[in-house]
Amino acid sequence: MSDAAQSGPMLAADGTPLKQSLARSLRNQKMRALMLIAPLLIFVLISFIVPIASMLFRSVENNIVADTLPLTVEALQDWDADSGELPDEPVFTAFVTDMVAAIEAKEHTRLGTRLNYEQTGMSSLFRKSGRKMKKLDPVADAPFKDKLIEIDKDWGELQTWRTIKTHSVTITNGYFLNAVDMRRTPEGIQSQPEDKQILVKLFVRTLIMSLIITGSCILLGYPIAWILANLPMRTANVLMILVLLPFWTSLLVRTSAWKVMLQQQGVINDVLVWLGMVADENRLVMINNQFGTIVAMTHILLPFMILPMYSVMQTIPPSYLRAAKSLGATNWTAFWRVYFPQSVPGIGAGSILVFILAIGYYITPEIVGGTKGVFISNRIAYHISSSLNWGLAAALGTILLAAVLILYWAYDKIVGIDNVKLG
């Protein structure tokens, strides 16, 4: 009607420019979609993401020293750890003031435990001194240097003060260093002594064994999935129930059953001896080692491999194979050139599932792994529930998580995550 409308921007019915109006309605749509998933999103955030993030943060967080001994940490700033001299009286005074407050709040033994990870003996030093320092008055009883050394000669050791100073930073790399068999010392970063190096070995073992378990799941799962996909629906469903049956039995029971099967006085060995294939005194050792872990974990994780494979294979028309054969392909060529490439997404999906589950397993290795078949997750569990070194456990967990993400990324680059199909 008007010329303005022709030459100006296009308007919506309510007179706002069309572009703006479109943007607003799109935004509204997005908001509505977000509102719809909000309950789930908030739930996942609060119950899953936040706790995991806060646990991961423990791998670098080290406020305990500065929080428990604030004045001491400040006073130690001016002390040169390499001077070969003990800190001066002000440090001792600050330390007693801090300790009296910490003993009152019952925080000193936890600090002792924390420093004991770095230097053996700190735990009892703080405990025993705590009992005697309770009675000290930070003002009236000064000077303290000789008094403290009398309470425990370790307060007269350079190493004690150097350890406190070295680990007084609030954000530390110490736990990550420990997680890769290194340590943070007053002299800088060093390797752990030879006889304490174990964690790197466990990481490598975890990765290699998870790969072997994934591989054996592929070998065992592929034919089963193929049979399931090619049988008539009725029979396939009955067999499918057999595949899913293990899910109704507890993990612990399935693992313990392998003990009964594999141990030296177990079912398999007894049968072999009875058949005369193995001498009674040379019974095979098949459990409490890597073999036992691989067997038990393959068995437990097999359904996770079969299900995605089966659902992908179901979508491959059997006529393709017939067509290939009618064009002169041998059985093998038809399978390898026609069928197999189409089933790769199923293998991919199954492998990712099995590998990521395997890498974090710990109950099964704990029960059947002996000494050679345990994973890094067993150490994480130990540090969470027994030694209470949560910082180290968090560092180990962070490294494990990072390893999984890197492998996932590599998989995406090589195979492509879009090719993974669950059906």
Next chain:
Amino acid sequence: MKLTKTLLATTALTVAAGAVAAQEMTIVSWGGAYSKSQKLAYHDPYSEKTGVTIINDDSSAEAVAKLRAMNEAGNITWDVVDVVAADAIRLCDEGLAMEIDADTQLAPAPDGTPASEDFGDLLVSDCFIPQIVYSTTFGYRTDMVGDTPPTDVCAVFDTETYPGKRSLEKRPINNMEWALICDGVAFEDVYDVLATEEGQNQALAKLDTIKGDVIWWNAGADTPQLLADGEVVMGSTYNGRLFSVIEEQKQPVAMLWDAQVFDLDGWIIPTGLSEERTQRALDYIYFATDTQRLADQAKYISYGPARASSAPLVGQHADLGIDMAPHMPTDPENAKRTFLYNYEFWADYRDDIDAKFQAWLAQ
């Protein structure tokens, strides 16, 4: 708006549920036969007497970690927790367990002896009420040791006389001590030696001599199972587990009391409970740790009651009708050569020695 209402309603429901559940108590213990003995000796009579429902939780193995986590979250869901002495000391030090005055808050002995004297040296921490003395010791298969059953602990290291596998716990505690004892170190010097680098290497070297013959266990049920299956010729476990294999299940197994390692197990009450729950927990503890109750527990499991006044009252096993006294680790006949576990030492050296031990295992 609707969401807020729903949230409010659920919160109100939860609060109401909390009020309803006021007559409940969560007691944490180790599970298995041990929890059962506590249920029969303590929980059932207490529920009958007061009407309080007792919920069992078998998380004692992770008690310290979980209590720490609960304390950080500010939500303590446990009322009374059964822990070993070392854990009790740790919880007490960190202020996670309540201090209890034995003489005013625990029952005196029937003859009027105050509780602190009745428990005596076993009150190793101000927060800890001991229930039992248990020991870690060796059981062996009677049909696999020939005509010369072992009499001392060093049979474990003697693979010539006693061929076959052994089971040991997958941690350095106790194993390092036994290794040194069998390497000629006197009982009283064990911890001094173990505190040195050389001593630790000496113990590991001794363990190295049988490394190929060892199955390492994690759970208390492992060794009894391995003995029953004939997988091992001998193995270490808790004495109560061996009692049930020998006397209840009639397996061809016998016990070796030599160099048994004594330890204690008992109750703590977490700090940070509401006044009402604290009172209830204290009331339970008063009831469950009196002389008669502690003696009652010995009807169901072969651990020695921690009160001196309970010992004469230990009677017969509830189902088997056998005298329990000779099966107690504290019985004079069994306690000829006992080894005392040193809490202080392991609090200091556990991190260090454990790392070495695990590295040695993985070699």
